[in-house]
Amino acid sequence: MSRFTPLDPRNLFKALESANPSDTLPSTKTLLDAVRFNEAGLLPAIAQQFDSGEVLMMAWMNREALEETLATQRVCYYSRSRQKLWRKGETSGQQQQLKTATLDCDGDTLLLQVDQTGPACHTGRRSCFYVSLSNEHATITSEPLIDPATLYGKK
Structure with a gap:
């Protein structure tokens, strides 16, 4: 057992606060047991383009989606509207395509470094973050790369 494996998994991320890159950590299974999924069993996952740093989207993962993503290196989310896995x-x-998956210090948010093929957003835009807000006005910061009707085969 690692010095970072407390008897109570809820304390694992607290124990990891003193960890260094050279330390031996608990297994991924042990870490996933300590992840703080919300009351619906979901974890927010932020997808970022690995080479540019562009934030592409935020979606939800349950444990099954996270385990599948780690196993296949193809990102899988959990669709709340469809109540099923969404590859x-x-x-x-x-x-x-997954490059890296990193948990935050509290074990309640995931950062995915990915290689995105084309647009990440269902609107056909590269990023889901295209509505810019100021104190008085909002602006659209990008145009769709692909018409959503074409993207999803709707004519």
Whole structure:
């Protein structure tokens, strides 16, 4: 057992605060047991383009989606509206290949470094973050790369 494996998994991320890159950490299974999924069993996951740093989207993962993503290196989310796993690009072809997955210090948010094929957003835009807000006005910061009707085969 690692010095970072407390008897109570809820304390694991607190114990990791003193960890260094050279330390031996608990297994991924042990870490996933300590992840703080919300009351619906979900974890927010932020997808970022690995080479540019561009934030592409935020979606939700349950443990099954996270385990599948780690095993296949193809990003899989959990669709709250459809109540099922959502393999990014299964309809649009705009897939995300996982480069790295990193948990935050509290174990309640995931950062995915990905290689995104085409647009990440269902609107056909590269990023889902295209509505810019100021104190008095909002602006659209990008145009769709692909018409959503074309992207999802709707004519």
